[in-house]
Amino acid sequence: MQEQLTIIGGGNLGKSIISGLVSSDIFNTSDITVVDKSFYNLSYVKDNLGVNISQDIITAIENVKWVILCVQPRQLEGVLNEIKDKVTKDQVFISTVTGTSIEEINQLLPDNKVIRVMPNTGAAKKLSMTCISAGKDVKEELAIVEEIFKTIGETLVIEERLMQAATVLGASGIAFFLRFLRAMIQGGIQMGFHPHEAQIIAVQTAIGAATLVAENGTHPEREIDKVTTPQGCTIEGLNEMEHQGLSSSVIKGVMASYEKINTIK
Ligand SMILES: NC(=O)C1=CN([C@@H]2O[C@H](COP(=O)(O)OP(=O)(O)OC[C@H]3O[C@@H](n4cnc5c(N)ncnc54)[C@H](OP(=O)(O)O)[C@@H]3O)[C@@H](O)[C@H]2O)C=CC1
Numbered sequence: 001m002q003e004q005l006t007i008i009g010g011g012n013l014g015k016s017i018i019s020g021l022v023s024s025d026i027f028n029t030s031d032i033t034v035v036d037k038s039f040y041n042l043s044y045v046k047d048n049l050g051v052n053i054s055q056d057i058i059t060a061i062e063n064v065k066w067v068i069l070c071v072q073p074r075q076l077e078g079v080l081n082e083i084k085d086k087v088t089k090d091q092v093f094i095s096t097v098t099g100t101s102i103e104e105i106n107q108l109l110p111d112n113k114v115i116r117v118m119p120n121t122g123a124a125k126k127l128s129m130t131c132i133s134a135g136k137d138v139k140e141e142l143a144i145v146e147e148i149f150k151t152i153g154e155t156l157v158i159e160e161r162l163m164q165a166a167t168v169l170g171a172s173g174i175a176f177f178l179r180f181l182r183a184m185i186q187g188g189i190q191m192g193f194h195p196h197e198a199q200i201i202a203v204q205t206a207i208g209a210a211t212l213v214a215e216n217g218t219h220p221e222r223e224i225d226k227v228t229t230p231q232g233c234t235i236e237g238l239n240e241m242e243h244q245g246l247s248s249s250v251i252k253g254v255m256a257s258y259e260k261i262n263t264i265k
């Protein structure tokens with residue numbers, strides 16, 4: 001692709017997206033620019049990812065077709081106010097910003113096409129799950145945005161009303177799964193493994209579990225049935241986890257996250 005792309009915000013998510021993008025062939029590294037206020041983030045991006053860096057937001061979006069907004073929700077209004085008089089109609093804005101609707105962005109950028117995306121930090125390993133939504137008049141751009149985000153993992157186009165749910169399940173979900181992984185490692189250590197050994201075993205087991213479901217297309221419980229020997233140790237462990245409220249606490253945590261997201265600004 002000949003066009004250029006600028007990411008406003010090279011923080012946790014911005015860095016993950018760029019890491020994936022630079023190892024794909026959709027944009028030349030020289031056509032990607034990251035703008036950030038933080039010199040630490042910019043030098044990391046420059047040294048490790050080789051893209052252009054800038055602290056000047058206005059210059060960085062000049063003549064650029066694709067602009068990814070990757071700042072925190074409370075910072076977005078300031079960014080949009082800073083750029084709104086310099087933006088041209090042909091520029092397409094891709095927003096990763098949690099809880100901010102396309103309509104809200106269009107209030108400050110009324111002439112621009114806006115597409116919302118919700119990737120996750122798996123992007124750094126090209127394993128993001130990116131949910132995407134857009135209005136009716138952006139079919140062509142939507143297809144290109146899908147192409148861009150397919151370079152960093154899986155994509156799914158969803159209705160905008162489900163974007164908050166996608167954020168909890170897909171983006172916060174990385175943290176939720178990692179907390180479970182940590183608990184497994186802690187159990188492994190208590191049984192006698194060194195921490196690094198417990199981590200190797202738990203991580204590979206998690207990859208195996210997810211891959212079984214992903215590649216077989218089976219329901220998780222079907223794969224669980226293959227592991228639970230009657231009167232064996234697996235069912236004993238699973239049932240104790242359920243007595244202690246595992247599924248219930250995960251669902252309650254997901255719903256607490258979902259309630260919170262509707263209050264974020
Ligand atoms: N982290 C995640 O896993 C995910 C995050 N998101 C969403 O993506 C967005 C970004 O999140 P995340 O990367 O974690 O946030 P970070 O705070 O890590 O990164 C945002 C970066 O943008 C910079 N910034 C803020 N304002 C400006 C400005 N006016 N000009 C230039 N740079 C600016 C910040 O600098 P400074 O710190 O100096 O203000 C910071 O370095 C959020 O809306 C978040 O909700 C979505 C999915 C997953």
Ligand SMILES: O=C(O)[C@@H]1CCC=N1
Binds near residue numbers: 098167168171172
């Ligand atoms: O915690 C948050 O609010 C953001 C959205 C999803 C991941 N991080």
